Amino acid sequence: MSNLDRLWDIEKHYGNLELFVKELNVLEENKEMLRMENRYQALKQTYEDLVLKKKTLKTHLRKLDQEVQIHEEKFKIAENTLYSGSVTDLKQLNHLEKEKEHHFISIDKLEDDILESMGTSDSVDSEIDNISRDILMLDTELVKKRVEVDSLMSELNDKINNEKSIIEELENSCDENLLVAYHGIRSRKGSGIAEIKNDVCGGCHMRIPENLVEKAKQGKKIINCENCGRILYPLQE
Template sequence: MEQLDLLWNLEIHFNSLESYKYKLEQAMNTSDIRDIADRVKKTENKLVSLRDNLGKYQKKLKENNLILKDYNYQLEEIEKNLYDGTIIDLRQLDYLSKERDKLKALVNSTEIDMLFIMEEIEDIEIDLNNMETSLEEIKKDYKKLRKYYKSLSEELNNKIREEGSIIEDLLNKIDKDLLNRYHQLRENRGNGFGEIKNNVCSGCNILIPTYIVDKLKNNKDIIYCENCGRILYYNKEPN
């Protein structure tokens, strides 16, 4: 293979290597995984808070239930005393009657509080169920995303190794002085070649004289663009 073709192939593989490295960097720095991991953490924190609230309401419901039982027991005792005929003192009967009314009001108030607490518990349990389902879905998405980026990273690293191997082989076949000039062009211009397309240098968009294009078509001499200094190449088999 002529030196020009070797250099052209080197240019192609250098560009491919840079492209794969850029894609790998993007994959490693993607915000997708961080965003979904943040969603998992926030959802888990919300679940902890909901479970904590649920525990508090359940504890309060249990306490109110004990209080209600005590009120009902006291109420039953008072009503027994009121209706069994053993107490005939009017003042005492009046006192017990008032205590009964107070207890009934307390029973009623406690029952209303318990109904409110049970509604809160029901709402929290619904929210918990929905959030747990949501968390499972988010975790599935997170797992899929991690698997995808892991596979992508492995694929890109393989491509980078392949390109590196090809480049190393090409470097050993190219004249050192020519190779140094090529490296200087890539460093200063971003790429070493100006591909001829419609008689125009792709590097600087200047029109290349027809005789130079014909010369490039017919031999493999190293010709530099007079405007940008890049190596000119006429690709007989363009992509």
């Protein structure tokens, strides 16, 4: 294998390496996964808000029940006093009647409130059910996606390491001065060597003078493109 052949191979493997690194970067900033993760966080937050709402409703309902009980007891006391026969004063009688009515109306109002709160509690329950199902589904999808992305990433990392070791091996057996020149051009142009195809430079696509094409084909000297400076590589046609 000539130095030029090695350079040509090195160029190809750098191309592969760049492609794999690019693919890895795209995977690392996986937009679809990011969207899924954001949605998952939002669902979790909604779920927690609903659980808190449910807890508040439960406390509220307990408080209402206690209030109903208090009014029921007071209602009974007023009723018992009324029918005990001990009340003879008309004013006291009216007062007890009014008290009974007050507790009756309060219980009625509280029971309306209880019914409404129970309705709200039921709808919160069904919302919690729905969101739990969504969270579970998304969680399964995310796990699947993570496994998929992880395996793709490890595959790409293997390919990257493979390309790096091939490049290292090729560079170790390549002429050092030529390699330095090649890297100089490559860092400026993105590639350091270009094929000659139909007397045209594969790097800049400019026509190469016939005498240079001939010299390149002889392979005795390294020939650079007069236009872009890339090392010219005569492909076997």
